Amino acid sequence: GLRGRLDQDRQPEAAQRILEARHVLAERLSTNDLAHLVERFDPDGYNANSPISVNLLFGTPIGPAFEGDGIARNAYVQRVLDEIGLTGDLLEVGAGVARMMIELFTGLHPEHVLFDEFSFISADDLPVFEGILKRMEIAGVENLLQPPRERLLSLAFKLVAARDPLELIDEKMQQRILEARRAFAAGLPEELRGSVEFFDPERYNAAASVQENVLFGTIVRGESGGRERVHAFITEVLDELGLRRILIEVGLDYPVGTGGSRLSEVQRQKLAIAAAVLKRPDLMALNDATAVLDGTTETALLDRLKAEFAERSLVWSLHRPRLASAFDRVLVMEHGRLVDQGSPAELEKPGSPLAPLMAAE
Structure with missing residues (x-):
């Protein structure tokens, strides 16, 4: 939603709140001695x-x-x-x-x-x-x-x-x-x-994205963790102003191109998983579905999917063996054959087929 554009004519109140978010963000960054992370226009x-x-x-x-x-x-x-x-x-x-x-x-x-x-x-x-x-x-x-x-x-x-x-x-x-x-x-x-559409500190820019309107400037490169901190403040401010639902609507309208060609590989994979979750299946099977994600993002997604499927079934073919400990039951395959199964605690013992995989990671 942050990269999408809000139709100011259809949602004038939302545009005004995003403009308010611009001023709140500037104050929040200044209060936290982080104003140097964004060079404002x-x-x-x-x-x-x-x-x-x-x-x-x-x-x-x-x-x-x-x-x-x-x-x-x-x-x-x-x-x-x-x-x-x-x-x-x-x-x-x-x-x-x-x-x-x-x-x-x-x-x-x-x-x-x-x-x-x-x-x-x-x-x-x-x-x-x-x-x-x-x-x-x-x-x-x-x-x-x-x-x-x-x-x-x-x-x-x-x-x-x-x-x-x-x-x-x-x-x-x-x-x-x-x-x-x-x-x-x-x-x-x-x-x-x-x-x-000229930049104006006091006007909403209908041609710019939501994030560009809130930032009204450019994130300064070279600051360690700067981009992440600015994005965290943007999310915090937009949540405080009750804009999350509007952002979701804007995001759903974002043009992603044929087959998601305008999205990164990571974004396409996340979208495919979200589409599967929305169908609310009794059992969802994932085959290396998070291989393109970094470890931190993959772990966070796994936790959310486990919570979502707490009363249903989730089967996951993992490419990172360490994640096996998050599941109730683990099946170990070798050359297309089942060689072991049990709880993570049982299979992590020395001598089991899973142990060397865990140790090698």
């Missing part, structure tokens, strides 16, 4: 934990005009950058990012996990940017054709100052981006006004 300040695109728009894009790579292709944005004199500098920033990405990721397998986690450029696009940089060195940035210029601008727009190892976004650059922000908002054409 400031109409007059640069947000070092948000990308250049967010700092320029100072709002949530609606539709293709400013969303994703669209912002780099947008004629109005390009005009604003030209007027402020930022275009050349941002092209240089984009070129700097491209050089860094090429240096770090050239030679890695295209499906390497680092591409998903850290790269602004796909493996297929690395040679494309190598070509752009070569043309830039020969002809100069001012002589690049429009398509490569837009590619470099798009890279620059994704850069976050707090995670900028090359220090391309210095204080001077930040102030010029703020100048561009003001020019962007002041001259926004009528036909583009519906393409962005």
Whole structure:
């Protein structure tokens, strides 16, 4: 529900309570000396934990005009950058990012996990940017054709100052981006006004998610356990304001894509288990259903399912033998054959087929 969007027209009171949660969260973090965990959006300040695109728009894009790579292709944005004199500098920033990405990721397998986690450029696009940089060195940035210029601008727009190892976004650059922000908002054409919902500390942002509305800022990276603590406070505040049921409704409306393609593997697995539980079967059988979960989450889920099925039957094929101790009866299989069964206490004794499995974990 936190990642979903609330329809403000259908639920104006809920939107107002979420706006209230924004102010309560800020006070709660400040009271607990944790305000530094969230960098809030400031109409007059640069947000070092948000990308250049967010700092320029100072709002949530609606539709293709400013969303994703669209912002780099947008004629109005390009005009604003030209007027402020930022275009050349941002092209240089984009070129700097491209050089860094090429240096770090050239030679890695295209499906390497680092591409998903850290790269602004796909493996297929690395040679494309190598070509752009070569043309830039020969002809100069001012002589690049429009398509490569837009590619470099798009890279620059994704850069976050707090995670900028090359220090391309210095204080001077930040102030010029703020100048561009003001020019962007002041001259926004009528036909583009519906393409962005500007940030306002006192207004609900219908284009943003519930969590984005409550945070009204960006969680600061690099703080150990910071994200978890902020999420815990968000949940606490929303519960206090009686918003949990509304969040569940928002979550059920969240578009997950075909076959859950927009969800992570962990989220898809949790959803599949929840769907099975909702059918309220007399007996539920799970086969390695929690293998993708971390140990802590798996144990918590096991405890909840045991409570849910206290008066019914739960059969679970485990991939972590230590969890066998949570069940009333354990069956040990080997090469498709039943080799032992009994209570956990009986089967954990030295010499039993289960004992070496427990010891090896």
